[in-house]
Amino acid sequence: xxxxxxxxxxxxxxxxxxxxxxxxxxxxxxxxxxxxxxxxxxxxxxxxxxxxxxxxxxxxxxxxxxxxxxxxxxxxxxxxxxxxxxxxxxxxxxxxxxxxxxxxxxxxxxxxxxxxxxxxxxxxxxxxxxxxxxxxxxxxxxxxxxxxxxxxxxxxxxxxxxxxxxxxxxxxxxxxxxxxxxxxxxxxxxxxxxxxxxxxxxxxxxxxxxxxxxxxxxxxxxxxxxxxxxxxxxxxxxxxxxxxxxxxxxxxxxxxxxxxxxxxxxxxxxxxxxxxxxxxxxxxxxxxxxxxxxxxxxxxxxxxxxxxxxxxxxxxxxxxxxxxxxxxxxxxxxxxxxxxxxxxxxxxxxxx
Amino acid sequence: xxxxxxxxxxxxxxxxxxxxxxxxxxxxxxxxxxxxxxxxxxxxxxxxxxxxxxxxxxxxxxxxxxxxxxxxxxxxxxxxxxxxxxxxxxxxxxxxxxxxxxxxxxxxxxxxxxxxxxxxxxxxxxxxxxxxxxxxxxxxxxxxxxxxxxxxxxxxxxxxxxxxxxxxxxxxxxxxxxxxxxxxxxxxxxxxxxxxxxxxxxxxxxxxxxxxxxxxxxxxxxxxxxxxxxxxxxxxxxxxxxxxxx
Amino acid sequence: xxxxxxxxxxxxxxxxxxxxxxxxxxxxxxxxxxxxxxxxxxxxxxxxxxxxxxxxxxxxxxxxxxxxx
Numbered sequence: 001x002x003x004x005x006x007x008x009x010x011x012x013x014x015x016x017x018x019x020x021x022x023x024x025x026x027x028x029x030x031x032x033x034x035x036x037x038x039x040x041x042x043x044x045x046x047x048x049x050x051x052x053x054x055x056x057x058x059x060x061x062x063x064x065x066x067x068x069x070x071x072x073x074x075x076x077x078x079x080x081x082x083x084x085x086x087x088x089x090x091x092x093x094x095x096x097x098x099x100x101x102x103x104x105x106x107x108x109x110x111x112x113x114x115x116x117x118x119x120x121x122x123x124x125x126x127x128x129x130x131x132x133x134x135x136x137x138x139x140x141x142x143x144x145x146x147x148x149x150x151x152x153x154x155x156x157x158x159x160x161x162x163x164x165x166x167x168x169x170x171x172x173x174x175x176x177x178x179x180x181x182x183x184x185x186x187x188x189x190x191x192x193x194x195x196x197x198x199x200x201x202x203x204x205x206x207x208x209x210x211x212x213x214x215x216x217x218x219x220x221x222x223x224x225x226x227x228x229x230x231x232x233x234x235x236x237x238x239x240x241x242x243x244x245x246x247x248x249x250x251x252x253x254x255x256x257x258x259x260x261x262x263x264x265x266x267x268x269x270x271x272x273x274x275x276x277x278x279x280x281x282x283x284x285x286x287x288x289x290x291x292x293x294x295x296x297x298x299x300x301x302x303x304x305x306x307x308x309x310x311x312x313x314x315x316x317x318x319x320x321x322x323x324x325x326x327x328x329x330x331x332x333x334x335x336x337x338x339x340x341x342x343x344x345x346x347x348x349x350x351x352x
Numbered sequence: 353x354x355x356x357x358x359x360x361x362x363x364x365x366x367x368x369x370x371x372x373x374x375x376x377x378x379x380x381x382x383x384x385x386x387x388x389x390x391x392x393x394x395x396x397x398x399x400x401x402x403x404x405x406x407x408x409x410x411x412x413x414x415x416x417x418x419x420x421x422x423x424x425x426x427x428x429x430x431x432x433x434x435x436x437x438x439x440x441x442x443x444x445x446x447x448x449x450x451x452x453x454x455x456x457x458x459x460x461x462x463x464x465x466x467x468x469x470x471x472x473x474x475x476x477x478x479x480x481x482x483x484x485x486x487x488x489x490x491x492x493x494x495x496x497x498x499x500x501x502x503x504x505x506x507x508x509x510x511x512x513x514x515x516x517x518x519x520x521x522x523x524x525x526x527x528x529x530x531x532x533x534x535x536x537x538x539x540x541x542x543x544x545x546x547x548x549x550x551x552x553x554x555x556x557x558x559x560x561x562x563x564x565x566x567x568x569x570x571x572x573x574x575x576x577x578x579x580x581x582x583x584x585x586x587x588x589x590x591x592x593x594x595x596x597x598x
Numbered sequence: 599x600x601x602x603x604x605x606x607x608x609x610x611x612x613x614x615x616x617x618x619x620x621x622x623x624x625x626x627x628x629x630x631x632x633x634x635x636x637x638x639x640x641x642x643x644x645x646x647x648x649x650x651x652x653x654x655x656x657x658x659x660x661x662x663x664x665x666x667x
Binding site (some may be wrong): 001022023025049051053054055057058059061063064066067068069070071082087088091095189196197198199200201204205206207208209346 | 392393394395397407411412413414415416417418421424425426427428429430431432433437453454457563588
C-alpha cells in the first residue's frame with residue numbers, strides 16, 4: 001500500500017488503471033476533466049488506450065465497443081455531458097455489458113454551473129436513457145472511498161454484466177485527501193464466453209439487446225435486478241439506534257450532515273444519519289430497523305430534494321420526510337443545524 | 353462436390369426485401385473475410401436501419417451499434433483487439449445523417465478500421481424518408497415533391513470530403529450487374545487488406561437499390577443506379593493504398 | 599461436369615439472374631415457394647455454369663456443384 005495525497009478525480013483515474021481498466025474514451029467537461037487528463041498519460045504507461053473522443057456520444061460508443069470485447073473500460077463526464085451518454089448507457093445495459101461510468105456532478109439543469117451540486121440524482125439513479133434497465137450507482141463521500149468504489153464497481157459490473165456508475169461531485173472530485181491504492185491487477189479479457197472477440201472455433205456471438213434472443217427475457221431481467229436490489233445495498237449509519245430525526249445524505253452532503261448530527265445532539269435532539277453508499281439499489285434495509293422516528297430529512301445539494309422520494313419510499317411513506325437543500329456553494333454546518341431545528345420545531349413543510 | 357456456394361457466414365436466408373442490395377453486400381463481405389481467412393477473427397459493428405437485420409443472418413461476431421455510432425463502436429473494438437479484423441456496416445441515414453460526426457472522425461483519426469457504407473438514397477427501414485444521399489428531385493416520403501436542394505443542400509458525396517484527409521483507402525462501387533459486383537468485391541478486399549496491413553482507415557461506399565421505397569421493380573431499380581445514380585456518385589477508387597505501413 | 603443447383607426456397611423473384619444471364623438460360627416463372635414468390639427455372643441446355651447468377655443473387659439461391667458424368 002502506498003498512501004498518497006491525491007485529488008478525488010485523479011484517485012478515480014488511478015484506481016481504474018489499477019483495476020485493470022485498459023480503455024478510456026471521454027470528452028472534456030468541468031469538473032471531471034482531471035480524470036481525462038490523468039488517463040491521457042497514465043493509460044499508455046500500462047499499455048492501455050486513451051482516446052479523447054469528438055463528443056460524449058462517440059466516447060460512450062467507443063466504450064460500448066470496448067466493453068463488448070471483454071476488456072475493462074470506462075468513461076467519465078459531468079452534467080450536460082452525462083446527458084449525452086444516456087443513449088449509449090441504455091445500449092450497454094441492454095446488451096448486458098460491464099463498464100464503469102463516472103459522473104462528477106455539477107449544479108443545475110441546462111448549462112448549469114461548475115459549482116458544487118448533486119443535481120443529477122434523478123438522471124443517474126433513475127436512468128436518463130430509454131427502456132427497462134438500471135445502472136448500479138455508488139456515491140463516494142471521500143477520495144479514499146471514490147478509489148475503493150472504482151475497484152468494487154468494475155467487479156460488480158462484471159458479476160452482473162451491467163454498467164456501474166460512480167456518482168461523485170465537484171467537491172469530492174476537486175478535494176485532495178490521503179488515499180491508499182491497491183496494487184495493479186491484470187484483467188483477462190478472454191475469461192468470458194460472451195465477448196465479441198472473433199468467433200474462433202465457437203459459435204458466433206451477437207452483442208445486442210438480449211431481449212431478441214432470450215425466450216424468458218422478461219423473467220430473467222426482472223430477476224437480475226431483484227437480485228441486485230437484494231444483495232448490493234450499501235450504507236453507513238451514525239447514531240440511528242435512538243434517533244428521532246434521521247438525516248439521509250450521500251457524498252459530500254453526508255460529511256456535513258455528520259457534523260450537524262453531532263451538533264444537534266449537543267442540543268439534546270436525538271438525531272442520526274443514514275449515508276447511502278449505493279443509490280441503486282437504494283439501501284431500503286437501512287430504514288427497516290428504524291423505530292420511533294418523527295422525521296426523515298433528506299440533505300442534498302439540489303433545489304428539488306431529488307433523493308427525498310426514495311427516502312419516502314424506503315420508509316413506506318409512514319414517516320414525514322423533509323428536505324434540506326443547497327448547491328452552488330457548500331452549506332455550512334450551522335445552516336444544516338438551523339434547518340434541523342426548524343423541522344423539530346414544526347416550522348418546516350414536508351417534501352412529500 | 354460443391355464448387356461454389358454461399359459463404360458459411362450467410363448461414364440462413366436473409367430478411368431483406370426482394371431485390372435489396374444488402375443481400376449481395378452481406379455476401380461480398382462474408383466472401384472476402386472467408387477468402388482472407390479472417391472470418392474467425394472478424395468483428396462487425398452493425399448500424400441501425402436495414403443493416404440491423406444483418407446480425408440475425410450473419411454468422412460472425414457482431415455488435416449492434418447505436419444509430420449512427422457504428423464507426424465509434426468499431427474504434428472501441430479495434431483499440432482493444434488490434435489483431436482482429438474490425439468493420440462497421442452502415443447505411444446512408446446512419447452514417448451520414450445522425451452519425452456524420454462519428455463517421456468523419458474515424459476517418460480524420462485515420463483509425464485502422466474498415467467501413468462498409470451502403471448508399472441506397474433513403475432511410476429504408478423507416479419507410480423511405482429523405483437521406484443525405486437522396487438525389488436532387490428524388491421523391492421520398494419526406495420530399496414528396498422531389499428533393500429541393502435549395503432547401504436541403506445538395507446530395508452528400510462523403511468520399512469527396514474524405515479524400516481531403518489522410519486515409520488509407522477510399523472506393524465507391526455498386527451492386528448493379530455482375531461486373532460492378534466483382535469490382536466492388538475487389539474494393540472490399542482492398543479495404544480489409546489495408547486494415548490487415550495496419551495502413552489506417554478504409555471506406556467502401558456501395559450504391560445499392562431499394563426497390564421497396566423507390567417504388568420500382570428490382571430490375572428497374574438496378575437500371576436507375578446504372579443510368580441515374582452513378583451520375584451523382586461516380587464509381588471508382590478515390591484513395592489508393594500506399595502500403596507504406598507494412 | 600459442373601452443374602448449377604438452385605435453392606428455390608430462398609428465391610424472392612428479383613430477376614437479377616434473369617437480367618444478367620449471358621445465355622438467357624434463366625426464367626423466373628417457376629413454382630411458387632413457401633414465401634409466395636415465383637422462383638427461378640434454369641434451362642440446363644443453355645446454361646454454361648458461368649456463375650454470374652450466383653454473383654448477382656441477393657438471396658443465395660444458386661450453387662455450383664461438380665457432378666459425376
